């Protein structure tokens with residue numbers, strides 16, 4: 001009864017039309033070989049570009065999946081969403097807002113730019129803002145801070161999580177651009193902890209290993225007011241869900257965020273690994289994984305699949 005309603009429904013009694021649609025999307029877009037894998041982190045350049053998976057998890061715990069959904073990869077920028085939630089829990093919204101803004105940049109994810117007036121990084125979804133966010137994670141030292149971060153991911157995913165040490169060390173030894181941003185923010189008093197410790201934690205959170213099904217469960221947890229729909233564990237305080245989803249909606253796809261909001265119309269976040277999560281509040285979480293990226297760092301197949309899912313399932317929020 002809404003103008004944008006799609007012609008396909010998620011029907012747990014008869015899931016076969018949705019399953020068939022996911023299969024069809026997978027075989028159609030598998031043929032799309034456009035894009036390139038990320039090369040600036042040497043370990044990431046080794047990924048198989050043909051990997052491709054799609055997973056949907058509903059808020060009542062139904063799972064629909066196709067392709068290489070068990071294949072592990074590092075979460076990269078998708079971690080920024082969840083680290084932001086932890087920073088909000090640690091300090092509350094008012095304080096976090098003094099350190100990281102909520103304004104889209106229109107720039108690339110790795111732009112070395114701070115807000116002219118406030119000297120804050122623009123938002124927690126770009127690298128500068130994510131480093132500032134991670135610097136806010138509480139803990140008495142690097143191990144406790146890492147353990148709190150890993151435990152947070154465990155609640156969203158529903159199992160213990162691990163850091164890919166090769167990807168972590170690869171980024172730590174080449175991530176000079178991120179280091180430069182951290183120094184710039186230190187100069188303006190925007191981060192006040194030991195910056196090497198915070199950068200390590202940021203590189204570690206980016207190197208957390210997930211698969212496509214994990215992404216969909218994490219997205220579904222955000223769709224379900226912070227409760228993991230499979231384990232029923234509260235992963236994040238529900239009062240922060242609206243803040244997390246708002247910033248995903250306006251900033252999650254970097255300098256494609258406006259077009260994404262216009263066309264696809266749901267909060268989402270991409271990562272240089274080739275993953276995308278998309279959240280349909282009170283309905284479902286979507287995870288897509290395909291490492292071939294466009295020039296903005298978004299998965300080519302991932303964007304296409306989300307566009308089709310949004311149309312056919314009528315997911316656009318407006």
Ligand code: DON
Pocket residue numbers: 076077078109110127171178206270271272273296297298
């Ligand atoms: O800091 C970086 O550059 C990476 N660890 C994450 C960047 C990323 O995933 C951007 N996504 N498109």
